[in-house]
Amino acid sequence: MPRANTREKEAYRKLSIKASPPRSVLRNAVVAFLVGGAICLVGQIVLSWISSTGIGRVQALSRTQTIMVFLGAFFTGLGLYDKLGGVAGMGAAIPITGFANSIVSPAMEFKREGFVLGVSARMFQVAGPVIVYSFIASLLVSSAALILAR
Amino acid sequence: MIYIRAFIVGGILCALAQVVLDSTKVNPAVIMVSAACTGAILSGLGLYGTLVSYAGAGAAVPLFGFGHTLVQGMMEDVAKEGWFGLFTGGFRASSAALTGAVVFGYLMAVLFNPKG
Numbered sequence: 001m002p003r004a005n006t007r008e009k010e011a012y013r014k015l016s017i018k019a020s021p022p023r024s025v026l027r028n029a030v031v032a033f034l035v036g037g038a039i040c041l042v043g044q045i046v047l048s049w050i051s052s053t054g055i056g057r058v059q060a061l062s063r064t065q066t067i068m069v070f071l072g073a074f075f076t077g078l079g080l081y082d083k084l085g086g087v088a089g090m091g092a093a094i095p096i097t098g099f100a101n102s103i104v105s106p107a108m109e110f111k112r113e114g115f116v117l118g119v120s121a122r123m124f125q126v127a128g129p130v131i132v133y134s135f136i137a138s139l140l141v142s143s144a145a146l147i148l149a150r
Numbered sequence: 151m152i153y154i155r156a157f158i159v160g161g162i163l164c165a166l167a168q169v170v171l172d173s174t175k176v177n178p179a180v181i182m183v184s185a186a187c188t189g190a191i192l193s194g195l196g197l198y199g200t201l202v203s204y205a206g207a208g209a210a211v212p213l214f215g216f217g218h219t220l221v222q223g224m225m226e227d228v229a230k231e232g233w234f235g236l237f238t239g240g241f242r243a244s245s246a247a248l249t250g251a252v253v254f255g256y257l258m259a260v261l262f263n264p265k266g
Contacts, residue, residue, distance in 0.1 A: 025172045032168035033161035036212070040160025043207030044153050058222075061202070061210050062243070065219075066250040068211055073251075077258035079265030090167035093178055094185055094212045095160065096247065102182070103251055107259030119259050126179045127251065130213065134186035135240055138220035141194035142236055146228055 028089055035084065035091030043068050043095070065096055072097030076104040102126035156208030159201065163212045182213055189217030219243045 047064040055063070072095075075081040081101045085092040092098050106125045110118040124131070163185075171181050189212075192198040198218040201209040209215055223243020227235025241248070 025169060028172055029165040029168045033165040036164025037157040037161025037208075040205075040208045040211045041153055041157045043160070043211035044156035047207045047210070048152070058243075061207075062219075062246040064207055064210065065215070065247040069247055069250040070254045073254040073258040077262030079262075088164075090171055090178070090181060091161075091164040093182060094164045094167045094214075096211050096213060096216065099182070099213060099216070100251060100255060102179070103255035104258045104262075107255060108262060108264045111259065111263070115260075120256065123252075123255050123259065126182065127255075129179060129183050130186050130216070131248070133183045134190060134217045134220055137187035137190040138193075138217060138224055138240055139236055141190050141221050142224035142228060142239070145194050145225060146233060146236070 031088050032091030032094075035088035036094055037091075039068075039092070039095040039097055042071075068096045069100045072100030073104045076101045077108070081105075099127060099130065102130075152206050155205045159205035159208035160212055161208075163209075163214055185213040186217040189214030190221050191217075193218035193221035216244065216247070219247070 043064055046067050047060060050063050050067075051057075051060045072081060075084075075097070081092065081097070082105060085098070085101065092101070102125070103123045106122040107119045110122040112118065113122075167181050167185055170176075170184075171178060189198055192201075192214070198209065198214065199222070202215065202218065209218075220240040220243060222239075223241075224236050224239035227239030227242065229235070231238075
């Protein structure tokens with residue numbers, strides 16, 4: 001088999017760069033900023049609306065998080081959130097709506113394996129690790145604060 | 151204006167996570183775990199509470215805020231009932247979000263089917 005000459009190699013390299021998707025770190029960060037910011041803006045509208053009923057600050061924040069979880073789960077069900085995730089990456093994954101997406105998406109996918117080992121077991125494929133490590137980290141941080149406060 | 155602050159702070163937190171993802175190529179799930187843990191650490195240092203009062207949902211909606219919620223709940227219960235609060239505060243403070251995640255997550259997964 002004849003070996004490709006330098007010119008052919010160069011042409012192939014240029015073509016492969018053109019054909020592969022653009023992976024600019026800056027561009028991805030800007031998209032994540034815009035989408036993540038927009039989701040948080042929706043969250044803020046919900047928070048301001050709940051706060052206007054005169055409820056306490058902590059309760060208002062917790063209700064906002066719950067409503068955002070509902071919205072994330074709902075739009076994942078409609079098939080829209082996964083599309084957003086493909087475009088925005090962490091801009092869709094980091095808000096708590098992305099946490100809900102990480103629950104509904106695999107649960108729907110594995111429905112054919114049944115409702116126990118399919119849906120309910122797969123729900124926590126990503127959310128499970130998030131819960132496990134955030135509880136361990138929080139317990140360590142709070143223990144440290146408790147010890148230092150003595 | 152709280153809406154602009156929420157947009158900018160929430161956007162920056164997501165952009166930071168995106169930059170870490172792109173420059174390290176680790177699994178997105180690892181970034182989500184790290185975000186929640188980072189929020190817990192920042193909360194312990196007293197920084198995240200300040201960010202929540204400054205940016206509202208911009209700090210509370212990203213996963214960093216989940217770690218903060220847990221630490222806040224644990225500290226509150228520790229103040230009330232001593233060290234055992236470490237075991238009650240986390241779930242108490244995050245109960246609404248976790249119950250929502252279980253109930254709505256299950257409901258949507260049962261009601262809808264994957265597209266495409």
